[in-house]
Amino acid sequence: MKVLKFGGTSVGSSKNINNVINILENYGKDDSIACVVSAVGGITDKLLLAGKQAQNKDRNFVKTFEFIKEKHLSIIKALNPDNNLSILKYAEGRHNSLKNLLEGIFLINELSPKTSDKLVSYGERLSSFIIAGTMMNRGLSAGRKNTQKLIITNSNYTKAEVDYSITNQNIKDYFSSAPQNITILPGFVASSKTGEQTTLGRGGSDFTAAIIAAALHVEQLEIWTDVSGMFTTNPKLVKQAYPIEKISYQEAMELSHFGAKVLYPPTVQPVLSLDIPIHIKNTLEPDAAGTVISNEDIKSSNPVKGISNINNIALLTLEGSGMVGIPGFSKRLFETLSQEKINVIMITQASSEHSICLGIEDKESKNAKNAIDAVFENEIALGKIEPIIIETGLSIIALVGDNMKNHQGISGKMFSSLGKNNINIRAIAQGASEKNITAVIDEKDIKKALNTLHEQFFESKTKQLNVFITGVGNVGERLVEQIKQQKKYLKDNLKINLRVAGLSNSRTMVFDETGLDLTDWNTQLANGEKASLQDFFEKTRALNLRNSIFVDVTANADVANLYPQYLRESIAIVACNKIACSSDYNNYKELKRLSLKYNAPYLFETNVGAGLPVIDTLSNLIASGDKVNTIQAVLSGSLNFVFNNFTDKTKFYDIVKQAGAEGYTEPDPRIDLSGVDVARKILILARESGFKMNLEDIENTSFLSESGLKSDTVDDFYQTLIADEAHYQSLYASAKLNNCQLKYVAKFDNGKASVGLQEIPEGHPFYNLEGSDNIVMFYTERYPKQPMIIKGAGAGADVTASGLFADIIRLGND
Structure with a gap:
């Protein structure tokens, strides 16, 4: 039968x-x-x-x-x-x-x-x-x-x-x-x-x-439904969820109590008492294995069997100093709820007896408050306890498994992974049997929480990163193409599932919480909604995806001003935009503080050396206890390109135009040629070395002509390059006469910094620097005479994109 x-x-x-x-x-x-x-x-x-x-x-x-x-x-x-x-x-x-x-x-x-x-x-x-x-x-x-x-x-x-x-x-x-x-x-x-x-x-x-x-x-009861058994979590919210092959009665009841809809625990008591297994099967997929629920001792390497949740929860808190050491408060509280036929889903009480928290259905919260306040009216009037506090719009999330009690660190992993994704926990409960760990969170965070915990406990250590890129221009396009090219490699070899969830240029923006199809991202972006920096942030925040990363591929101050908003939402930032890190020192420190407070990494390797690991190397030196004394560097790939190609047989105007055409300079070349860009870079290195400095503290000796410095527009500036060719030729002639190369050098020494064009003699490490290469020399207490040298391509869309990509991967490996 x-x-x-x-x-x-x-x-x-x-x-x-x-x-x-x-x-x-x-x-x-x-x-x-x-x-x-x-x-x-x-x-x-x-x-x-x-x-x-x-x-x-x-x-x-x-x-x-x-x-x-x-x-x-x-x-x-x-x-x-x-x-x-x-x-x-x-x-x-x-x-x-x-x-x-x-x-x-x-x-x-x-x-x-x-x-x-x-x-x-x-x-x-x-x-x-x-x-x-x-x-x-x-x-x-x-x-x-x-x-x-x-x-x-x-x-x-x-x-x-x-x-x-x-x-x-x-x-x-x-x-x-x-x-x-x-x-x-x-x-x-x-x-x-x-x-x-x-x-x-x-x-x-x-x-x-x-x-x-x-x-x-x-011998067995079969329950046929529209899903293939009990899943590791809600498959409608977590695509990676999968059916549990075998599960104990106790685990199944815990999961069902906390929202798994496949089974209603009280109804299976008759078969549970007789140890009759229950087989959950799928009517639409009858050949699927389903889930067997029994008292069989199930061996598994994973102590966690499933993650469940209940939405529409209200948290009731009864607290007051008058509760401490006084018997009967709990009895009166629960009797009141029982008389009102209000079901208590979760209970937690502080060991100090100063407060009791209860989770109930949201729709019953007003009735509960009125009844409890009435019962404790006298104590409230005397100030012994506070009126009942109600928090609504909450959800309960539960981690379930019979063997969790035998494994250390489960709760640590749970709360750490939630915390890293800015999921605030309002209350925690764990039964003495340790079959479940329960937390109350905001309902808006439930999808992110389920995905975060499922990734932590059920997926083969594959970490999903959700990237939102603003500034899909020259460098941004290269970054998207690099991500597309390496997506499979990252998943197979580094266990990083990298998804581009949002893209924006100056005109349009597009989002997809499941990840944009990068084979046709240009068309999707072109057909996107009207771009807005604030709307891009709001949409990123609203999607509320785990491990979100905002990538700034602009040189826009308005974008940099939004960094605090992203960090406060625990959204990591990867930026090649130097404005934020070279802004007022207090703003720089505030971004660092927010990054630590909200556990949102802020990485800006490309601020200084494009794809070169300059900041990473410096950070490792400082972290290991070394101290920087002097930095000497050629930090502008664009200026190095210009002066490596400028001779008495070329015109300065033509070389600057060529640098712009090949992507070495900003659209406004004055940013590069004025030395401001280099000054920002040495400022960032000085700050990362532990020194308090602002941009105005850096001595900037410009090589531009007076008319070039005073030009109002880009077109006017280019006209000054033509008119002042003799000025630039004189710079070249002087260097040639002295058998030197012209290099735009940044220097930091004992708390003082400067940038400017210098004649570099033969034999100096800067002398043979070719093309758009950069070079940085760190003189530290451990490297006092022979500096640590980092050298390589310091400009260009591909290398800058690769630097951004490296920072993204670094976040995936954290």
Whole structure:
């Protein structure tokens, strides 16, 4: 004998019912079957709605009734196109009876629990008759038995209690002589000892199946639903979630209590007490393995079995110094909630006895507050306790596993991973059995929290990074292409799942929380919404994705001014924009402080040497206890390119134009040629070395002509380069005469910094610096005479993009 139960979705359409019939036909070839079915998906809710409408004198109950009627009739006709008269006749009788009942509710303006049970019973009674009738029409050995004749209860309407002595005997007697192989039974419904219709409450169809399975002592109870078992977490919110093959009763009940909808724990008590396994299967994928729930000792390397959650939670806090050492507060609190029929989902109490926190359903919070404040009115008036505090818009998230108690560090990993993603925890509870760790968080963070914890405990150490890039110009385009090219490599070799979730240029922006398709990102961006720096931030924040990284590929002060907003949301920043780090010293330190406070890394390697590891090297020196004394550097790839190509046979104007065309200078070349860009770089290195400096503290000796310095526009500036060619040729001639090379040098020495064009003699490390290469020499206490030298390409879109990419990867490896 096998007992199967099919839920509302499984019997929600003619297509799904055909799947059910196929499954039953296959099972019935080898064994006799008891099949419990729910109402057609959505019908129970519609019945309750019709009842409420009728009670409230709302004639729309007629429309709701007609929907219920048509739903059943359409299914009957689709299942039985040629032979449906007997089923239609039965359905017509039930529908007429239902309509009369609703009319009665409308007339007397009342919907009692007793009447409610009669009302909702129509769903299961109709679905079971339709399925059984269809199977008989198709020549299968099937029949229907009304469960109201088998399961006997008391008269506690809407949640009746079963009389097992009578019920078990009824079930045994019936199935010992049932003539058909397959018996279809309506779930949820029963009858009282006096013959009145009753129902078994929430999860009633599961309960019906469990009662029958226990009475018949079957080897296994199968519950068929629309998912392939119990998942590691909610698959609608976490795409990487997967079915759990085996799980204990205790783990399944913990997960179900905290929101897993596949199973309602109280309803399976009959089979649990007899140690009958429950197999969760998928009607739409009958060959899928599903989940087996049993008392088997399941060995697993992962102590965590699943992550579950409940939304729409309110947190009630009762606190006050008058509670300390005084017995009876907890008793009065819980009695009050019990009298109001308010279910407590979670409890946590401080060891000081100064406060008690309770998690309840949000919709019950006002009623709870009014009742508790009334009970403790005297203590509140005397100042012994505070009025009850209510926080709404919360969710409970729970980590579940039988073996968690035997593994150290589970809670540490849980709270650390949540904290790194700016998920604030409002309350924590852990039972003495240590089968679950529960935390209360903001409901808006639930998706990020589930994904973060699932990645931590169930995925093969693959870390997902969600990147939002502003400034998709020359360098930005290269960065996106590099990400596209290396995406598979990163996942396979570094276990980093890198997704570009947002892109913006000066005109448009586009977002996709699942990651943009980088094979066609140009088209997506071109068709995006109008760009706005503030809107880009707001959208990034609203998506609330774990491990979010904002990448600034601009030279825009307005973008830099938004950094604090990103950091406060625990969104990491990777930037080649030098403005923030070279702004006022207090602003620089504030960004550093925010980065630490909100656990949001702020990386800006490309601020100084494009793709060269200049800042990373300097940070390692400082962290290891070394001290920087002097820095000498050529830090402008654009200026190095200019002076490496400028001779007495070329024109300065042509070389500067060429540098711009090849992407070595900013669109406004004055930023590079004025030395401001180099001054910012040496300032950043000085600050990272531990010195307090501002940009105005750096001596900047310009090589530009006076007219070039005074030019108002880029076009005017280029005209001065043509007019003042003799000035620039004189600089070259002087260097040539002295057998030197012209290099724009930045220097920091004992707290003072300067930048300017210098004639570098032969033999100096800067002399043979070619193309757009940069070079940095660190003289430290450990390198006092022979400096640590970093040298390589210091400008260009590809190397700058690779520097940004390296910072992103660094975050993935943290």
